Amino acid sequence: MEKRLIKKETLAGIVGELAGKMRVCAPMKAEDQVLFRVLEAGEKPLVDFANAKNAPKNFFFPRTETLLKFTRTGKGMVRAGEPEEGEKTLLFGVRPCDARSFTLLDMLFDQEKYKDPYYIDKRAKTTIVAIACVHPPYTTCFCTSVGGNPTDSAGVDLLLTDLGNAYLAEFLTPKGEELLAAFGGSPSNAQAEKAKEGIAAKAAAEITSHIPAHEIKPILDTHFEDPFWNTLHQKCLACGTCTYLCPTCHCFDISDEVKRNDGIRIRNWDSCMFPMFTKETSGHNPRSSQKERWRQRVMHKFRYYPDNFNAIACVGCGRCVMACPVNLDIRKIVTDIAKI
Amino acid sequence: MQNPYIPAPVEVVKIVTEVDTKDIKTFRFAFQNKEDEAAFQYLPGQFAELSIFGKGESPIGIASSPTQPGYVEFTVQKAGVVTSALHEMEVGAVMGIRGPLGNSWPIDFLAGKNIVIVGGGFAFTTLRSLINYMIDDRNRSRFGKITVIYGARNPGLLIYKDELAAWAKRDDINLNVTVDKGDADWKGREGFVPTVCREVAPSSENAVTVICGPPVMIRFTLPVFFELGFSKENIITSLEMRMKCGIGKCGRCNVGEKYVCKDGPVFSLAELDKLTKEY
Numbered sequence: 001m002e003k004r005l006i007k008k009e010t011l012a013g014i015v016g017e018l019a020g021k022m023r024v025c026a027p028m029k030a031e032d033q034v035l036f037r038v039l040e041a042g043e044k045p046l047v048d049f050a051n052a053k054n055a056p057k058n059f060f061f062p063r064t065e066t067l068l069k070f071t072r073t074g075k076g077m078v079r080a081g082e083p084e085e086g087e088k089t090l091l092f093g094v095r096p097c098d099a100r101s102f103t104l105l106d107m108l109f110d111q112e113k114y115k116d117p118y119y120i121d122k123r124a125k126t127t128i129v130a131i132a133c134v135h136p137p138y139t140t141c142f143c144t145s146v147g148g149n150p151t152d153s154a155g156v157d158l159l160l161t162d163l164g165n166a167y168l169a170e171f172l173t174p175k176g177e178e179l180l181a182a183f184g185g186s187p188s189n190a191q192a193e194k195a196k197e198g199i200a201a202k203a204a205a206e207i208t209s210h211i212p213a214h215e216i217k218p219i220l221d222t223h224f225e226d227p228f229w230n231t232l233h234q235k236c237l238a239c240g241t242c243t244y245l246c247p248t249c250h251c252f253d254i255s256d257e258v259k260r261n262d263g264i265r266i267r268n269w270d271s272c273m274f275p276m277f278t279k280e281t282s283g284h285n286p287r288s289s290q291k292e293r294w295r296q297r298v299m300h301k302f303r304y305y306p307d308n309f310n311a312i313a314c315v316g317c318g319r320c321v322m323a324c325p326v327n328l329d330i331r332k333i334v335t336d337i338a339k340i
Numbered sequence: 341m342q343n344p345y346i347p348a349p350v351e352v353v354k355i356v357t358e359v360d361t362k363d364i365k366t367f368r369f370a371f372q373n374k375e376d377e378a379a380f381q382y383l384p385g386q387f388a389e390l391s392i393f394g395k396g397e398s399p400i401g402i403a404s405s406p407t408q409p410g411y412v413e414f415t416v417q418k419a420g421v422v423t424s425a426l427h428e429m430e431v432g433a434v435m436g437i438r439g440p441l442g443n444s445w446p447i448d449f450l451a452g453k454n455i456v457i458v459g460g461g462f463a464f465t466t467l468r469s470l471i472n473y474m475i476d477d478r479n480r481s482r483f484g485k486i487t488v489i490y491g492a493r494n495p496g497l498l499i500y501k502d503e504l505a506a507w508a509k510r511d512d513i514n515l516n517v518t519v520d521k522g523d524a525d526w527k528g529r530e531g532f533v534p535t536v537c538r539e540v541a542p543s544s545e546n547a548v549t550v551i552c553g554p555p556v557m558i559r560f561t562l563p564v565f566f567e568l569g570f571s572k573e574n575i576i577t578s579l580e581m582r583m584k585c586g587i588g589k590c591g592r593c594n595v596g597e598k599y600v601c602k603d604g605p606v607f608s609l610a611e612l613d614k615l616t617k618e619y
């Protein structure tokens with residue numbers, strides 16, 4: 001694996017220049033928020049930021065995505081092709097928790113049977129450049145409890161770690177190595193790599209939020225019916241914010257839109273927190289109240305995903321904790337489940 | 341990479357209105373492309389997404405049997421947007437089919453055993469597929485005795501009437517058709533499905549029951565089969581959940597860790613016992 005040192009003040013410029021040559025998505029200031037978006041040529045991304053408000057899953061699994069097109073004929077609507085394929089993309093400034101979320105989404109969308117070509121195409125054409133969290137940005141971060149850490153390289157092609165005077169750039173994969181020329185820099189050395197180890201240990205130690213995420217699986221296995229679920233959801237507004245911001249949530253709806261003689265079949269993010277999500281035409285709804293929906297959200301992340309993929313479907317980014325309008329905190333819920 | 345979201349184009353070649361109320365029709369489709377037809381290899385119990393561009397898709401059990409080549413059939417009740425649009429269709433119209441999806445009735449497990457088929461209402465569709473599959477000349481010797489108990493609320497609501505008449509003439513099916521309440525012309529059996537099951541009393545010896553119908557029918561019929569000595573491993577049923585993708589991605593049809601679209605819809609009672617009770 002190639003490792004380089006990159007001068008700190010040059011990084012944003014390198015990425016800005018790349019934006020003139022290929023599609024680059026990166027965190028940018030948007031009013032008082034930081035959001036991922038596509039850069040204009042020469043536009044410099046943020047390199048000092050906490051994390052983006054929106055999860056970068058949007059670039060592989062867009063909030064709204066056309067699956068296919070159709071058009072009217074004398075015998076009815078017929079298929080008229082699929083949307084164009086994705087283009088080569090650089091996704092810059094991803095935090096390690098979010099990069100790890102891609103490996104979790106891969107398990108589902110890139111399964112042995114039934115591959116999702118839309119996701120896989122964009123994922124294959126995208127190179128992930130992550131910036132390690134030398135100082136975990138939020139008190140709500142709990143990546144170390146769910147299998148990650150602030151300097152983790154899972155799902156990353158090129159990992160940048162701020163050593164104070166320079167970035168250590170680790171070109172982890174062949175895709176990452178394609179960026180060697182553009183990123184330039186000077187050869188790394190033993191001292192820099194030792195410094196990184198120290199920084200990594202300190203960063204992990206700075207995480208103060210710990211939850212027993214790995215301990216609750218056996219409890220969830222045996223407590224589908226439990227008084228615990230009766231009150232948990234009571235404050236929940238069913239707004240869906242938690243699932244829309246979550247980097248690992250993948251549920252979607254499929255619907256058709258028609259304008260005159262042409263139409264598209266699209267998929268939109270959906271949410272298990274919405275009453276309509278499972279409601280059948282007959283009126284029957286197997287998850288008939290918010291109680292069942294909250295239970296589904298917890299079960300999906302901490303029991304069913306482990307059952308199916310041997311992995312917890314939460315990367316500890318804390319977005320749902322910060323954004324929930326009624327302060328429902330997944331960390332507290334997991335902690336409480338461990339006490340059942 | 342094959343795109344599982346793209347439906348194969350089909351043409352409506354036949355429509356049969358099954359019931360007096362006219363809200364259940366059987367649609368026969370022919371594939372427009374030979375490759376699509378060859379790729380659509382299915383077994384009884386599987387389903388497909390019927391796709392009408394501009395309206396959407398609905399998961400519907402396959403009512404024909406793979407032993408009947410050249411077409412596929414689905415029996416559909418008019419319910420909401422897609423199924424209503426389907427009911428408006430005429431012979432010659434083109435639309436799409438995406439599938440086959442899901443697992444199937446466990447054919448290998450059923451082979452060599454006596455088979456008891458219990459159906460209620462129009463949920464009889466994939467059971468019809470199974471019956472036609474088993475009684476096909478090439479398959480009949482693979483299965484033991486076949487007992488069918490099928491009921492509807494009244495004679496006008498029985499589906500596949502011509503086929504019922506044809507099966508009644510065969511001596512290798514014990515066919516028991518019943519209605520909750522007959523009319524002036526009805527000469528057959530009257531009585532609820534659970535009662536008829538008790539009367540027919542199929543032996544549980546080397547036997548498997550395959551049951552599909554409205555939840556109340558199933559609730560009152562299962563105790564009868566337990567009394568007859570059928571174990572939960574030997575009672576097989578099919579679940580229904582709201583679906584979209586049909587391939588285990590969109591996240592809405594799970595019962596516990598299983599996706600009904602991909603891991604189901606067919607489960608034995610023993611398998612269902614291990615899952616959460618959320619369907």
Ligand SMILES: Cc1cc2nc3c(=O)[nH]c(=O)nc-3n(C[C@H](O)[C@H](O)[C@H](O)COP(=O)(O)OP(=O)(O)OC[C@H]3O[C@@H](n4cnc5c(N)ncnc54)[C@H](O)[C@@H]3O)c2cc1C
Nearest residue numbers: 280281397398399400401416417420421422423581582583
């Ligand atoms: C495995 C399986 C097999 C089925 N087999 C048959 C059959 O053989 N004949 C038949 O008439 N019906 C069958 N159904 C039920 C049928 O799918 C629904 O009645 C149908 O989807 C209603 O769609 P709609 O667009 O008319 O109604 P709308 O209310 O407009 O439905 C909107 C969408 O919600 C989804 N949806 C709503 N209700 C259901 C439901 N009960 N199950 C699954 N998805 C739903 C569909 O994607 C549907 O397009 C089956 C369902 C499943 C899951």
Ligand code: SF4
Nearest residue numbers: 246314315317318320
């Ligand atoms: S559940 Fe919450 S903390 Fe976990 S990955 Fe999703 S948004 Fe982040």
Ligand code: SF4
Nearest residue numbers: 236237239240242324
């Ligand atoms: S963000 Fe909070 S209020 Fe909104 S659906 Fe999630 S838990 Fe409920």
Ligand code: FES
Nearest residue numbers: 584586590591601
């Ligand atoms: S229908 Fe989408 S997961 Fe089953």
